[in-house]
Amino acid sequence: MKRVFYDEIVKVVMEKCIEMNIYMDEKLKILLDKAVEEEDSNLAKEILKDLLLNQEVAKEELIPLCQDTGMIIAFVELGQSVIIEGGSLSDAINEGVEKGYQDGHLRKSVVGCPLRRKNTNSNTPAIIYYDVVEGETLKIILAAKGFGSENMSSVKMLKPSEGVEGVKEFVLETIQKAGGNCCPPIIVGVGIGGSFDKAALLAKKALLRDLMERNKDPYLAELEGELLEAVNQLGIGPQGFGGKTTALALQIETYPTHIAGLPVAVNINCHASRHKDILF
């Protein structure tokens, strides 16, 4: 049995919200550096260099990398032998988000009712998914998801006969439509299988994987490589002004599905790709 205290969770969630919005993921910097080398157009190179310069400025000035500091998505893996003391886990996460966005001078981008659109002024509620797992560990994966890229994401129910070619076509079509709107170079999360909702969730989860990690299934790892290359042949390039770097990474997650279906979801993330793992 392990005890985790409400106040500890609030504190760490708060810190991570601030941290991920100001400091760029080191692996992302490596990918951007590589892209600067690969591009041959001056404009594409300059844009990529500006993104690297931007993260320097954010770090020095302690201001967010991007003004869209996102809506918080939390994937929680709660060990069955963990006890949360002092309040509910959801409340702790939301309190941490609220404090982080307040103290970190982050933008509060959440509206209460999606139709009446009044800002909640706390950047809450977060979107929280729970998985109960064996063991004594509480893991929270936090993502600050910007909506320039979220808006360009899409789900489609393919026919099983459309197969892998249908999946490729849909991924390319979605990214082509997104063009420069989603702040390329992007990270692409592809969810294949499950149900309508599961595919979307898989695509989101795919975005939270380590950027250098390929799918453990060699068949899917190869498909990731092939699709990334195809995406980069679209020519959209940095900010949509043409170039070889439309996506920096493409990650696939799958789940078993029904004999009648082949759900596919494409979730797009901008080059800020902000997420952090918290472990208790």
Next chain:
Amino acid sequence: MNIMRISTPLNKDIISGLRAGDKVLISGIIYTARDAAHMRLQELIINNKELPFNLEGEIIYYVGPTPAPPGKIIGSAGPTTSTRMDGIAPLLLEKGLLGMIGKGNRDATVVEAIKKCGGIYFAAIGGAGALISKSIIESEVIAFPELGTEAVRKLKIIDLPVIVAIDNRGVNLYETGPSSYINREKF
């Protein structure tokens, strides 16, 4: 790549000298407005009410900045996706607006309105909000303060870096730029 320096307010001469793909450093006064403020401006125009600022020759920047930390003028202030303003932008161009700063392509009605009104659409780098904030030297909320980050702000800027995305002839860098890199035959 040409680098040009311009000052606001805009006029037809300044705009005629700019071509899609040019890098431009803008100085002077610009106004911020994004989704909610655009709906307010549209409502004011439809009801023949006075606007919070005169649109004549001005530039609107589609941005919702992060709050200014203590001692700073503004927080991170990069562009938001422009296409969400496409339904209202032509009306503002008709009323005298000449420039827009945002990110991403515009729909055909906006390109037409740009050509007709002699306007211009600039792209700032999406995701470079920290870098862009360094060009902003004054910021004042002048309308709709209740909209928070979406309020209309008057910004004083020095050398704000942008790229001409759609020029007054309707040449569109979102179309011409990628065309030489497209290679779909392979797949």
